[in-house]
Amino acid sequence: MSTSSSWLVTHRRNPSAGRRIVCFPHAGGGASFFRSWAQRLDSDVELQAVQYPGRENRLAEPLMGSMRELAAAAAQALSAEPERETILFGHSMGAAVAYETLRLLESAGTSHVTRLCVSGREMSGFPEAIDSGPRGDDNLMATMADLGGTRSAVLDDPDLRAMVLDIIRNDYHLIDTYRPDPAAARVSAEVVALTGDRDPQVDMAQVKAWESVTTGAFSLHVFSGDHFYLTSHVRSLVEIATAPRARPAARARS
Template sequence: MSKTSSWLVTHRRNPSAERRVVCFPHAGGSASFFRTWAEHLGPDVELQAVQYPGRENRLAEPLMASMGELAAGAAEALSADRRRETILFGHSMGAAVAYETLRLLEAAGTSHVTRLCVSGREMAGFPGPVDSGPRGDADLLATMADLGGTRSAVLDDPDLRAMVLDIIRNDYHLIDTYRPDPEATPVSAEVVALTGDRDPRVDVAQVRAWESVTTGAFSLRVFPGDHFYLTSHVRSLLDIATTRQRDRLSAPAS
């Protein structure tokens, strides 16, 4: 774990690494989701993951009530190390948190984040009015079954199930009430959008809309798989995230 912030967990510490990839978990997820990803990185890249409050080593801390609070905490932690080039990777809810974190960092004048990889999420958020009510258990379980990603053994244990559902309920409420600022200043970092071709909640056109948030380079990659396609394509995703831009420009986009 980072010595300076409980927000960051370092998987296979490498202080001499010239670059770092910082991963943002999905709704209900935690930093441990990315633990094995470090095995696929070379010696010049360190892997870190954002640990949201209320889970794992931060279990005793209260859950965050808004996207703004979550992004502010992550941005403060990431701004402590500006010496290394930083790449942000966010999946599902994590894509939105990573984007809002990047906006805060760039607004504060930092330029060490050079690339934002957004996975499995549309850019605009859910349309229509904000529904301020939290989801019930049946709704949460149906959504989780639709998307996959949560081990059935966890849900079969009554105590674990209650804890997990409370975390997921909060995260879904955060996402359900999140609306990106349509007047937001575009970021300057490169944006790479990624998705599975069988994701039940987002289609390729919605993912491609991330192009509008940046004045920098943009590319789109589509992989075989559903919402959690990424578990089968870790090496490819990290290659895309870490390949220098000059080399990526020669690779075909999906």
């Protein structure tokens, strides 16, 4: 593992690779979540993951409190990288961060991001009212247990719980207060939506709404599993994410 900046962790460095996939972790997650993906990638694809502040090798850094701030920093880090065909993959909160990062990159003239993969995240159906208060400990632990992403040992051990809850609380506050801009220009990159068929956090119709954010091709893939279905389907996800680009389907004129 090596780093090109504090924001990007390179799990398999290959400067000569023609393509790269950049992964955005879920709430409370870090870049190491995607380390195992390197074993599934073809040799011409480099794997990077975004490392949010306040976790893993950035544990001492202050957390960020808004999607705008987080996406802007990620976009700046990616803009400093050499241009080559790039795929963005985000899971849960990471799907929203990846989408907002792509919007910023495209608005700045970037055209080498060809695909956005959004996993375990809805694009519509959010409550109009925003509860700006942070979640309490009991709410956070119940939510994490329901989603299946945190081992019970982490929730049960007081020292571990104290260490991670502030990070997770901040991330949940970030996503609880985030709303996509309905007037935002559509991106040109292909969009691929992915979800588990037993995910308690997503509604299938609202996952399909990701089609509305792009002028390019769109596809939806449903896997067996809950919110963290992707841990059991790494090979298939890598194949989908790095597959040859699809041609956009004809769209009806409004």
